[in-house]
Amino acid sequence: MNNLLILPVLIPMAMGALLILFQRQPKVQRVLSSLTVLALLALSVYLLLFVYQNGIVTLEFGDWSAPFGIVFVADLFSAFMVILSSLIGAICLFFGFATLSKEREKFYYYPFYLFLMTGVNGAFLTGDLFNLFVFFEVMLIASYILIVFGGTKYQLRESFKYVVINVFGSILFLVAMAYIYGITGTVNMAHLAVRNAELGQSGALQVSAIILLIVFSMKGALFPLYFWLPKSYYGPPSAIAALFGALLTKVGIYAIIRMFTLVFNQDIAFTHTLILIMAGLTMFFGVLGAVSQFDFKRILSYHIISQVGYMVMGLGLFTKTAIAGAVYYIAHHIIVKAALFLFAGVTQRITGTTDLKKMGGVLGTHPLLGWMFFISAISLAGIPPLSGFFSKFPLILDSLTGGHYIIGAVALIVGLLTLFSMLKIFIYVFWGEQKHTQAQAEIKVGTLLLPIVPLVLLTIILGFAAEPMFTFSLQVADQLLNPSVYIDAVLGE
Incomplete structure (x- = not known):
């Protein structure tokens, strides 16, 4: 059963390579890519169930045991992230069928779409730092193609910052890995955790931890390294913007949570306090950017920044309840943010613009679209009984009961400003x-709304099923806060 771990990476990689041969046959590409994402979704659900029932699963490539060989690891956290990535990958692909022109499809859209999924899933499942870098690069190279897809002047200009910041981040990643390998003699995450505990997180190891935090903060759009995101995510077609907004920053957040629960957990008074401060500043400045905008997609782009602050807030608090809240919030945000970006694409199809001042009255002509958006919008703002409320509640409660009143107050204020900006969209549009x-007004959007329906239903279900969802999140947090379980599964000790 361990060979199951390679499939979420192998299937999209192999199919992406195959689809290059069908460049001028979009129907074939659509069919094959559809089968691929549906197979990935089914496989990821089975993988999580297997891990939930049997514990952490590892795969050692070439029968080389860790820490010497390449290893994939699926615990509850990584398996859960693979499900979320597969779900969003499928929904955004089907939305793209109805919105992307056939001309654009010819320029290797589907191969690079699947290569991006390869990188995302590989980053979630890899058990060593070097291969995390490799899968980051696979994901980023595919994203460089997709973010300029269509080739408008705006896309080419604004995506330049995206490319430059990520190339610089990749260089820093290699520098941090060189330091870490030079000190510890390993890049296997489980072995790193053991060596870090033996050596003590000080000196060069502490410097390496901060460099990696900077690298992952660039990927995750944390303060002050988020400046590249709003305009970069504004340019691509909505299907691609939704995929990026929902998934790409979460890979960076996943890496931060993984490394600072498993490896760099020896000096939490410094590292996790720094993470908590970055979380508060990210939330605050991100939501200020959203409030100041009058463009549908730019408001949503700034809200990506403000919302990732909640996720790292849970890590900064570093309690079981807070980390469970962060896991819950990641699931909520991936689902809702994808839905909101897709709604922006639907309204743009109707009105021809994303400028709020040029829009209005869409509820009267397309009521289903309006009320589906409203549900997603108030969920993002944290209004009960939807998933946004129950994922924020443990974070804010833990911050207040733990004496972290400033970050708790910031989280509450950001929630109110989020509600304000989402109501601004609803009122104007x-x-x-x-x-x-x-x-x-007579444009039919039923086929566009169909892929979004599961996302709206999920934010409702995750709200009404808050108790089992939070129970699962507590189990994830328990694994993350007990790294010995992960270490024993990988190293066999």
């Missing part, structure tokens, strides 16, 4: 006087 033409 869906309420008020109709500003689009009658011909635009």
Whole structure:
């Protein structure tokens, strides 16, 4: 059964390579890519169930035992992230069928889409630092192609910052790995945890930890390294923007949580306090950017920044309840953020713009679209009984009961400002006087809404099923806070 771990990486990689041969046959590419993402989704569900029932699963490539060989590891956290990535990958792909032009499809869209999924899933499952770097690069190279997909002047100009910051981050990643390997003689994460405990997290190891925090903060768009994100995510088509907004920053957040629960957990008074401060500043400045905007997609882009702050807030608090809240919040945000970006694409299809001041009255002509957006919007803001409330509640409660009143107050204020900005979208876009033409009002969007329905249903289900979801999140947090379980599974001790 351990060979199951390679499939979430092998399947999209092999199919992506195969689809290059069908460049001029979009129908074939659609069918094969559809089968691929559905197979990935089914496989990821089975993988999580298997890990849940049998414990952490490892795969040693070439029968080379850790820490000398390449190893994949699936614990509850990584298996759960693979499910979320597979779900969003499938939904954004099907949305793209109805929105992307056939001309764009010819430029290797589907191969690079699957290569990006390869990198994301590989980053979640890898058990060593070097291969985390490799899968980051696979993901980023694919994203460089997808983010300029369509080749508009705006995309080419604004994505330049995205490429430069990520190339610089990759260089820093290699520098940090060189330091770590030079000190510890290993890049296997479980072995690193053992060596770090033996050597003590001080001196060069502490410096390496901070460099890695900077690298992953660039990927995850944490303060002050988020400046590249809002304009970069504004340019691509909505299907790609939704995929990026939901998934790519979460790979960086996953890496931070993994490394600072498993490896760099010897000096939490310094590292995790720093993470907590970054979380508060990320939330605050991100939501200020969202409040100041009057463009649908730019507001959503800034909210990616503000919301990742909640995720690392849980890590900074470093309690079982807080980390469980962070895991819950990651699931909530991936689902809701993808839905909101796709709604932005649907309204743009109707009105021809994302400028709030040029929009209005969409609720009157497309009521289902309006109310589905409203549910997702108030969920993002944290209104009960939806998933946004129950994922934020443990974070804020733990911060207040633990004496971290400032970060708790910031989280509450950011929640209110998030509600304000989402209501601004609803009022400008869906309420008020109709500003689009009658011909635009008659545009049918049922096929566009169909892929988004599961996301809206999931944010409702995750709210009403808060107790079992939080129970599962506590189990994930328990594994993360007991690294010996992970170490024993990998090293066989």
